Amino acid sequence: MLNRAGWLVVGILVAASAYELALALGVGSVGPEPGQDVPGADAVRFVAVLAMLAGVGLVAAQLKPPVAALLAPAAALFVVPFFFTFDPYYAPTARRYSVDGMFPLGWIVAVAVVGLLAGALTWLFPRAGAWATIPALLALAFTALFTVGGH
Numbered sequence: 001m002l003n004r005a006g007w008l009v010v011g012i013l014v015a016a017s018a019y020e021l022a023l024a025l026g027v028g029s030v031g032p033e034p035g036q037d038v039p040g041a042d043a044v045r046f047v048a049v050l051a052m053l054a055g056v057g058l059v060a061a062q063l064k065p066p067v068a069a070l071l072a073p074a075a076a077l078f079v080v081p082f083f084f085t086f087d088p089y090y091a092p093t094a095r096r097y098s099v100d101g102m103f104p105l106g107w108i109v110a111v112a113v114v115g116l117l118a119g120a121l122t123w124l125f126p127r128a129g130a131w132a133t134i135p136a137l138l139a140l141a142f143t144a145l146f147t148v149g150g151h
Contacts, residue, residue, distance in 0.1 A: 006067035013074035037088035076115030
């Protein structure tokens with residue numbers, strides 16, 4: 001049961017990552033009025049953050065590799081393109097979160113690297129990796145929640 005739930009969480013994060021990458025590449029556009037985001041964007045981001053938190057619970061419940069090792073990298077895969085999507089606060093202009101978001105590029109790079117390293121550690125040393133994956137997922141969820149910088 002844990003294994004299926006883990007694969008579901010990874011699948012959700014990968015799908016949300018693809019959605020954010022499409023937005024970052026210019027598919028869809030923010031609305032004509034400030035605050036109008038691409039339809040579904042808020043829902044996708046909410047589900048992605050919930051998936052990261054569910055991943056924390058699964059790892060704490062001793063989810064095994066390979067799926068446990070994919071959770072933090074999949075979360076990092078979501079956070080990076082999200083950072084480069086367009087901020088609806090400045091609609092209709094195409095201004096990215098990376099310009100005025102709460103976090104600098106260095107933070108995004110750092111949490112992405114932490115996510116990748118946590119995945120590698122979990123793959124190589126499952127018990128120790130769980131201790132790295134849980135805080136990595138929490139840091140990535142925090143980043144996803146607050147990238148918008150209060151907008």
